[in-house]
Amino acid sequence: MAEVRNVSVKDVEEAIYKMALDAAYHLPEDILEAEKKAYEKEQSPVAKKVLETIFQNVDVSSKGEFPLCQDTGLAVIFLEVGQDVHFVDGYLVDAINRGVERAYKDGYLRKSSCNPLTRENYGNNLPAIVHTFVVPGDKVKIIFDAKGGGSESMSKVQMMKPADGRDGIIQTVVDWVIQAGPNPCPPVIVGVGIGGDFERAAVMAKHATLRKVGEPSPDPVLADMEKEIYERVNNSGVGPAGLGGLTTCLGVHVEMEPCHIATLPLGINIACHVNRHKEIVL
């Protein structure tokens, strides 16, 4: 029998705290590289100017006083918990929430969580949204995603018809991202979830935005779809900040799971050009 490994939720809290602060002020390296590559290819003078402003923003933010974006997001956590892990020193989800609350207070990050109906701001950015998966082994992988409201609002789940197939999916995604236009702060990262069921399509789509940007899916069929969507979205003309140009998306990431014979669920989640996410293994 595998030995049980004790993991203190205090370590989880510290990890969340650090990732939340880091994500708010420091752009992931892969995103910056993708933006620099796009800058080289860009032909529109306005688009170049927008990208220069984005680079300047990354510089100002990295000094640690002004977050990359005023919308520092809801805290979305993907937890992969090895089944041989035993959490000690308290309740795991409380620890995650404590880490988020402390980081958003100490880091002067905006608290954006509110009552959906009264719109009363809770003032602590809680609760975090936690997706937990049990996996083999005795490690805990934590992905922290600070998800802003502008790009999140430009997302959807559509229950397609099986007959829509590959081309129908591509058309739906391309149309959707183009009509979103300037709203989700392009250049964006497009996450697509195909299959599973209603909620799995959405979770896959969000998870897909957190892949290293531009890294193709290991499945050649999906990689081919990613390439086609990428080319068509960038041919839309929307451009950086929606002000015209050749850079509307930095990457398209597709994930897929089996689905029911009667269904073809499709999830689309868009991440903005700061796409703040960090990960750690405990």
Place this chain on the structure above:
Amino acid sequence: MAEYKLTTPLTDDDIIKLKAGDVVYLSGVVYTARDAAHMRMVKALDEGKELPFDVKGQVIYYVGPSPARPGKPIGSAGPTTAYRMNPFAPRLISLGQKGMIGKGKMSDEVKQACMKYKACYFASIGGAAAVVGSAVKEAEIIAYPELGPEAVRKLVVEGMPLFVCFDSYGNDLYEMAKKEWAGKFKLA
């Protein structure tokens, strides 16, 4: 594409020279308001009460800034998505508001109001929030402090770079820009 330096409050003469695609460097007072503040302002109007500030000639910046660090007037302060203010903007424009600053598309009703009452919708770069926030000179909460990031603030800005998106002639920069660059991307 022309460049202008303007100082608030804005007049009809300021607005009619602007065309979609022009760059404006805006200085002076701008007021912040987003969803929750707009709902309250329109409710105040419905009840015959006064607005927290006179909108005549003013520019409203759609932003919910991050908290100010000690010694700074404000935190990061990039534009929020403007379409959520579609239901409110035409009414305030009809009362003399001259400009909105935000990002993303606004409705035809807003465009019509810009034409009828001489106003502009200015697009700013979403996600360039540290650049904008670090350039704000002064900030003061003047209404609805309980709304936190959504409270109405009076900001003083200097040379804030903006793109004219809706001018007073019915043009739309986002549509123009998209058309100009569509179909020109080639995979490397």
